[in-house]
Amino acid sequence: MLLVHDVLDKQLTDRHGVRMGKADGLVMLQEGDGPPRVVSIEVGSLTLARRLGRRLGRWATALARRWGGKHTESYRIPWTLVRGITLEIAVDVDAEATRVNVVEDWLRVHVVEHLPGGRP
């Protein structure tokens, strides 16, 4: 398996098959003399911004610290929960129970539901 080719930027699906973002980043850990190993997949726009450039990353981090509330850092999915990698990465979590959708939820409650016809 090639991490960049097969994992990074791929679609993530949760245990119900629901799309839950893309693999925006990978967290690697080096212990002792062994080769580094992947410990988790990161999902979040901060990770994405950092990959696009150092300045954009710093700018996004500052913005998130100021406006983002308490969940600014990207969400990490432990590598042990990865169930299969095809075109999509299937992970054994429930997207609803995570905070990958905090922005989505915030916008729904604070914006969409205030627009005409926004309340289902």
Place this chain on the structure above:
Amino acid sequence: MSRLIEIALGIVTGIGGFLEAGSLATAAQAGSEFRYDLIWAVIVGAVCLAFLVEMSGRLSAISKHTIPDALRERFGIRFFAVALIIMELVMFMVMATELGGVAIALEFASGVSYRWWALPVGFVAWILLWKGTFGLIEKGVSVLGLITLAFVVGAIHLHPPLAEVARGAVPRLPAHDHARYWFLAVSILGASISPYLFAFYSAGAVEDKWDVSHLTINRITAGFGMGFGGIVAIGALILAAIVLHPLDVQVDSFAQLPLLLTSAFGRVGFALFVCSLAIACFGAAQEIALTAAYMLAQGLGWRWSENLPPAEDARFSLAYTILIPLAAVPAAAGVDILKLTNISMVLSAASLPVIVAPLLILMNDRRYVRDYGNGWFSNTVVALITALAFVLAVVSFPLLIKGGG
């Protein structure tokens, strides 16, 4: 039976969805200035479009992933970010053009300046997306869009010289105004091979839950639909050659265009023209607004579907909610819509490589298309289109400066 209806709808989508402000205006300009000489450009455009649309549909039917998905997944975030910025910019310009086109149609119908219509038109476009479903928009636009067949009927009605029309189907060097000729050729290609269309079509295949069993209808939609759609644009070009060329009119505003249909149908022709322009542009504006939101949502991994209520995919819905009023601003500010049209079409042509070149790779990636990848013929065609796309991208800006006026 339902398959037959699907095929019929596919063809209708192609015909009804083909004509919009860009293809109408560029075809009319070509006909009025160079008579039948640029028919070949419409044909090349329609053939390229048919091939690329078929591939977009096949990619999504097999992989269940859309083109923006694949751009991000296969080519990484950096490439996707560049593609996203270019595409969103082009889509914004084209959407501003289309909203302007609807506003102008309403000006013809009401006498009230198009500037006042831009924002209300944007509002109606938004509310339909906000409340409607993908099927409603896709099918509504296509069925109403059949009114644009009036251009074909009109062209036949005026008995064009068939030998000259046939000669126009073969590319040749122009007798005069070289820069203008090639500028219009590039505009026509940009208007027909719109890069947003592939992203829209591939998202549509996922929205409509296509699978392997839809490959035939996909082929029919692409082939017949785009073929007939091209004929509508040729109809407009022929009408312009017959009606506007003898008057020595160079199309420099939309106000001259109703003449295309009034010459053939009299007063009814005026109503037909207004409805055609309004419906075609409105449909295109909706498709582009959706595509702009699809592109963001799919590439960044947000939830998306036009079939979900906005509360279920807030970011996706808010993306078009913000974009539509912004795109209505140029028309509301009184920007010359025809100039905007020409610039958008050239930009559209210039942005083609961003989508077309990756498609060549994706259609040969077995993880996406499994056993349904391109054969040597399709690969040759799409390689040629890619080469054409790069040429268009390089020549478009110099031509815009030399031949755009």
